[in-house]
Amino acid sequence: MYVGRESNRQVIMDEMAEGPTDHARSCSRDDMSPAGRFLWTFLGTIALVVGIIGLFLPLLPTTPLVLAAAACYLRGSKRMHRMLVGNRLFGKILSDYNAGRGISWKVRITSTTFLWTSLAASFLFFDMPPFVLLVLVLVGVAVSTHICHLPLKSP
Numbered sequence: 116m117y118v119g120r121e122s123n124r125q126v127i128m129d130e131m132a133e134g135p136t137d138h139a140r141s142c143s144r145d146d147m148s149p150a151g152r153f154l155w156t157f158l159g160t161i162a163l164v165v166g167i168i169g170l171f172l173p174l175l176p177t178t179p180l181v182l183a184a185a186a187c188y189l190r191g192s193k194r195m196h197r198m199l200v201g202n203r204l205f206g207k208i209l210s211d212y213n214a215g216r217g218i219s220w221k222v223r224i225t226s227t228t229f230l231w232t233s234l235a236a237s238f239l240f241f242d243m244p245p246f247v248l249l250v251l252v253l254v255g256v257a258v259s260t261h262i263c264h265l266p267l268k269s270p
Contacts, residue, residue: 157191158191159188217265217266218265231259
């Protein structure tokens with residue numbers, strides 16, 4: 116049965132809104148001052164912006180930063196949290212990660228390919244000292260290893 120995009124977004128938002136974990140309850144948004152909520156929202160926005168930049172730069176890890184943004188928004192702004200988990204680009208990934216469902220082959224291949232293509236472009240177009248090149252390769256190997264060790268999502 117085909118489920119439209121709006122239905123998928125609602126399912127994702129419902130899964131994410133099932134209830135906070137014990138840790139999230141201890142950092143409840145309702146118990147914070149407006150300054151505390153602003154700080155969490157600000158940190159979430161910074162993490163999200165840097166994560167989006169990480170889509171285009173090989174050294175900035177997008178997924179952990181988007182996860183951090185979701186956690187910050189959970190504590191700072193319900194509206195921003197709903198917006199992020201309902202986003203068509205990040206919402207499904209957040210939902211799958213939180214539920215422990217893993218990633219698909221498509222995401223695994225696309226992210227690994229994009230990572231190494233970005234690193235190759237960095238090697239070819241930027242004049243960097245050998246130490247930086249070594250660090251880039253080590254980061255690439257570490258990220259590729261992490262991606263390959265994530266569980267595969269069942270089709």
